[in-house]
Amino acid sequence: MPPRVLGGQPAISDITVTVTNVGGAAVTDVTVEVGGPINWTLYPATHTIEELADGASVEVVTEIHVPNNPSPTTLRKFTASATYLTSAGARESVDTIRLQQLELGETGTMAELRNNVGTTTLETVAAGDYDGDGNSFSRELLAELGATPGATVEHLGATFTWPDVAPGEPDNVVAAGQSVELEGSGGGLAVLGSGLGSGVSGQFVIHYSDGSASTGNLGFGNWFSATPAFGETVAYKMNGRNTPAGLANTEFEYGIYVSTINIDPRKTVSAVTLPNAGGLHIFAMGFAPYVPGPEPTAEPTGEPTEEPTGGPTDDPSGEPSDPPATQQPSKSPSAAPGKPTLPPGTDLYTTPGKHHVGGRDWFTKCEAYSQTFRCQTDIWATTVLRDGAGYEQVTGWVFNNLTYLPMMTRAQWSDNPLGYKTAWTATDGRKWYTDCDSSVTGRNGCRSYVWANLVEVVKDANGATSYRTVHKWVFNNMVRFK
Known part of the structure; x- marks a missing residue:
């Protein structure tokens, strides 16, 4: 290369x-x-x-x-x-x-790249300028929350070191394409910071020690009102901020957020390139631990049984919407591709219509997708939905999985995280991971899973039934390569 x-x-x-x-x-x-x-x-x-x-x-x-x-x-x-x-x-x-x-920005450690004074004491308010108007976070209020110079703080399972700098000195990095030297590994890159205006987001590039790289988007809402805008979590919020005249605006909350970008847990990160996104302030970065999902079974999904089982909750995150446009393959197989023709089906997941297989009723419908076809298969099942303070059993057609037919090569799927082994967070905040060419997926294919809320049935020794909401990885779709 x-x-x-x-x-x-x-x-x-x-x-x-x-x-x-x-x-x-x-x-x-x-x-x-x-x-x-x-x-x-x-x-x-x-x-x-x-x-x-x-x-x-x-x-x-x-x-x-x-x-x-x-x-x-x-x-x-x-x-x-x-x-x-x-x-x-x-x-x-x-x-x-x-x-x-490409080498477009500065390179260095977080300490070397700090370029903004975002926190001040009452004695150093004149040096602060987090927002371009001379305002800044109050160090006294942050100290009450445990964010003191050099302190070890934890958020979303990641460990950070709060900037160990003297009051009035640069303590955060305004993202402008810099490459930050950072070594570590885990399941996610965790970032601690906040934004200005209506919120700021951008693409981070994670570089691994083997020379490869991955990308992920992350953003923060405005520090004012401590309200997330991109699915991030509030790490610190306090009433008031420092102005050139001292502590003020105590009727309002100001916040610092934390968010993560999925990374390859098998590799070691060596550097992170920040987006060119003025207004995105970063105080620290760290690594969230890798928490593997349960090993999927050979079946395409955990089929609902005749008893109420882990069906969708009132938040039907187990039945995701179409992948965002950014997940779609960016290249067509030819300069002027024609409309693909649906090939004959090979199994119930690729053959449109109603099927009765394994004693269960299934229904599959297919539609054109880029240069292939995407088939959705539903199953007739009894599931459990949360209904206010209780639970309700519902019988009907339930989403089972999507299948992308083998009409596109692996290279044509290379820009789509459904087409290679990875983990990521979608724009709606949901977490996904994709497994490929394994004993579960089979050769020349991938399967993707989404982290979802489900209702499970629990029976005690006397046979009494109760319900509980659980969070787990749920099979969503399979990609078959040409």
């Missing part, structure tokens, strides 16, 4: 792709295709290898020609795919993706 390229500068660099045969037998007619950002020229983009013996490796090199005025995004994606013929005569393929960060 290419070395770092400075943003805004025309350049020529090389991508080196190593193709290794680990399949146990020689393969032939190998074609390697290399792709990059739109309007970037890659030459040659296609390489051919006549034969590759078992265990052998071959390197192919492609030149990158960076345009004179590249788009301002700081993250570039390069892809490489290889297709080949096996000894049995079957044509198979493999894809890889590399996210490349």
Whole structure:
């Protein structure tokens, strides 16, 4: 993969792709295709290898020609795919993706990058300017909440060190594309801060020690009124703020928030690139622990039984809406794709209509989605809904899962978190994770799960039934690759 390229500068660099045969037998007619950002020229983009013996490796090199005025995004994606013929005569393929960060901002630790005085004492109010009008958080009020210089504080399972700086000195970072040196691992990057105006959000880039990267969006509401705007949690709220004249506005609440971005728990984070989002203030960052979801069963979902079981609650988060537009694959398979044609179904999840399988009634409907089809399967079942202070049994059609048909390649799904192993938080605040190519998903496919609220039935030793609300990972959809 290419070395770092400075943003805004025309350049020529090389991508080196190593193709290794680990399949146990020689393969032939190998074609390697290399792709990059739109309007970037890659030459040659296609390489051919006549034969590759078992265990052998071959390197192919492609030149990158960076345009004179590249788009301002700081993250570039390069892809490489290889297709080949096996000894049995079957044509198979493999894809890889590399996210490349451009060096556009300052680099350093949080302490080195602090550029704003956001907290003051009554003696140092003149130095504060959190909002551009000379106002700041009160250190005295923060101390009452445990946020003192150098203190260890915990929020959302993450441990932070509150900025250990003298009053009147810079104690937070205003996000402007800086790369923060930060080492650690876990299930999420946790960020402690707040915003201005109507709230501020942006894309964070998480860099791992193996050279890979992932992204996630995070935002904070205005510090005034301590009201979240992007699904964040209030970490501290206090009545009043420091103004150039001293403590004032005590009839209002001012807040600092905490939020997380899902990261790959298998890897070690080495740095985080902040969004270029003036008004987004960050006091500290840390790592939330990884809490794995329960191992899914071989069945596509925990089917409701004839007894009331873990059905949707009054908050039907177990039946999510369509994935946000940002999750949709960004590339079409051709410059002018035609409308896809629904292929014949292969099972009840891909065949439209009503089915009676395993003693249960199912109903599937399919619709066009990008360059494939998405099928929704419902099951006739009895579930339990929360009804005010009690619970109600409801029988009817219940969402079971979505199935994306095998009409798009893995590379075409590369911009969609439903198409590769990851974990993330959607724009509505719900947490998801995707598993691929495992014993559960099978080869050449992925399954995604959403963290949801469910009602479970509990029976005591005498057979008496009661209910409880639980939080758990629920199977939502499967992607089958072409």
